[in-house]
Amino acid sequence: MTHRSHSTTTEVTRLHGGPASQAAGSRTWTRRRVLLLNATYEPLSAVTVRRAVVLILRGRADMVHADESGGAFHSPATAVPVPTVIRLRTYVRVPYRATVPLTRSALMHRDRFRCGYCGRPATTIDHVVPRSRGGAHNWENCVACCASCNHRKADRLLGELGWALRTRPIAPRGRHWGLIAAVKDIHPAWMQYIDAGAA
Structure with missing residues (x-):
């Protein structure tokens, strides 16, 4: 078992250090994330490219x-394409x-990147009741x-402006939201699995 682990690590090191395209350079190896699916295609987590390649090998x-x-x-001996989504062969039970x-x-994904007040594309986050006025x-x-x-809103209350929220903000529910919360940049290829997890 130890020998196999050492062999796999050596092989991955060779993959990292050997000739590779620009897309599979050291930046890709260390910073990009790969969506890890359960055997049932449920999104589980985001792992490094290195971890994904080790699991495949x-x-x-x-x-x-x-x-x-x-x-x-x-x-x-081999060539491994840069993965964006991988799937475990064996089902893993994860506590909810x-x-x-x-x-x-x-939060941006919950609100679909739209402003909670006017519906235009959102670029920031706002506290409905400003923190300076006791908002959580x-x-x-x-x-x-x-x-x-x-x-325009600054530190004022909605009633002072005559504004109303488009929808009532609530906490999202579902295992996939933990993944969304943990990852800053979500690859487009992930969305079909994340959306399925939301259904």
Whole structure:
């Protein structure tokens, strides 16, 4: 078992260090994330490209989607395309986490990148009841917001402006939201699996 682990690590190091396309360079290796699906195609987490390649080489996961750039990690014995989505071969039971962390990424996805006041594309986050006036930093008091509305609203209450929210902000529910909250940049290839998890 130890020998196999060492062999796999050596092979991955060779893949990293060997000739590779620009898309599969060291930046891709260390910074990009790959969507890891359960055997049932449920989104589980986002792992590094290195971890994804190790899982594939060890036969624990299969490639579902590769990067469209065509980049690959090469060694004398094999070539592994840069993965964007992989799937475990064996089902893994994961404890359900009911509370979703409030992050910019998750909140923007909850509000579909639209301003909670006017519906235009959102670029920032606003506290409905400003924190300077006792508002909490939670799902029920935060909305995606465009720069114009954010500037006009400042530290005032909606009643003082005669404004109303387009929809009532609530905390999202579902395992996939933990993934959205944890990842800043979500690859387009992930969305079909994340949307399926929301259904």
